[in-house]
Amino acid sequence: MTSHPRDLPLAEAQMLVQRAVDKAEQLGLRGGIAVVGASGALITASRLDHGGPGGMARARSKAWISATQQVQSSEHLHRMTSLPGPISAGFVAVSPEAVFPGAGGMPIERDGVIVGGIAASGATVSPFLPAGVAPEAVSADGQPANPEDLLIAYALTIPYEGQHGDDAARWQQRFGDLVVPPQESLGMRAAPPAVSQHELAWAAELSEAATASAQRHGARISVAVVDRGGDPLRQDRMDDAVAGGVDVALATACTAARFGMPSGDLVMTYGAAADALGALGPQPFLLAPGGSPILDAGRVVGAIGIGGADPALCALIAAEVAG
DSSP, X not given: OOOOOOOOOHHHHHHHXXXXXXXHHHHTOOOEEEEEETTSOEEEXXXXXXXXXXXXXXXXXXXXXXXXXXXXXXHHHHHHHXXXXXXXXXXXXXXXXXXXXXXXXXXEEETTEEEEEEEEESSSOSSSOOTTOOGGGGEETTEEOOHHHHHHHHHHTOOOOOOSSOHHHHHHHHHTTOOXXXXXXXXXXXOOOOOOOHHHHHHHHHHHHHHHHHHHTTOOOEEEEEETTSOEEEEEEOTTOOTHHHHHHHHHHHHHHHHTSOGGGHHHHHGGGGGGGGGGSSSXXXXXXXXXXXXXTTEEEEEEEEESSOHHHHHHXXXXXXX
């Protein structure tokens, strides 16, 4: 009997993201990195400190495109901009996770099969050369490179390939005719482990505590840790956890963070008005158990959401981890 396909394992996806985080810190970049499985469900994502909201969603969208369409997202972008408008609009309508069809996403292949996609985006994660960056840091084997595509190539340990147009033109604008010898190029050299991502480390610790608790309960879950505004800092889906748990975890975490109470308590607190609260902001919203706010000296600093298991168990794990 032919076995059913599986997504890239969580542990391997986390290692890819950590490599990208290390390289991003070395380059002084701030943004998010996401890995999506070939199933279309998010596997893991991390936002670097001070990365700002929005980058994680863009990274997830580009990773989704590469994972499910099994091409570089730059190729998908070319197709979408070459097709008649109704076709490209129709694609987004039936594939809402592809709402940001930017370049930079790469498929992840194992044994000839696409098992995921990875991408980065955010406050300063882009193809443009940030102020103050050393030319050696954005050079790959003596050739001009760009920071965003460097992160992904480095994470995947593949030769650098620019996806964002003319790297040479951006290099010329910033560095003129400067030439970096191949032996002095640092873009694809080993980056030291990141040491300044304190908020991300905090979020990762919470997520790991939640998955450890789920294992003790014999459950497979998804976890989302968000900041006080509801933007994700860290997301993880345990191997073989249901796809819908990813969205439940994020929505309950956003709800708990934005309203400063467990996501399952809003109906009791707001009564008939509770359903309308989701229209007050663009973040996901869900009136279900599973999200708990996280307080520091009485101040809401974020929230954790759990999805994919019995709602009562999800709420129990979230409350346990949030403290």
